[in-house]
Amino acid sequence: MSVEFDIAETLDVKGASCPMPVVKTKSAIDDLSEGEVLEVLATDPGSMSDLDGWAAGTDGVEMLDQEEGDEVYKHYVRKTE
Template structure:
């Protein structure tokens, strides 16, 4: 199952472990326009809770969805402000 979003950019952080997926996601989302969706590809299972927690506590971002498949975790984050 794959999410259907208008992806503005894909960030590949496969092979990176905590805290780098969140650090790189924050950097990438800061460069996007309001309303843009960032797709993040990670291999760290901890990225599921890390990115969820970061998005929940960060103003201006919204976690739309997270999926898992073939050892890759996909996160879809929208910049809201």
């Protein structure tokens, strides 16, 4: 499945393990404007639940989609405020 979003920025956190994907995603999302989408590329399988949980518990962000690939996990997060 291929997701079509207007991606403002791509964050590459491949090779990083918990909690760095979440820490770096928060930092990158802070630099975006409202409505912009951040694509996060990770290799840590835990990033699927970590980033989803972070987005669910954080005001101002929305997890749009997550894709589990063979080696790379893709996350699409929108800044909502």
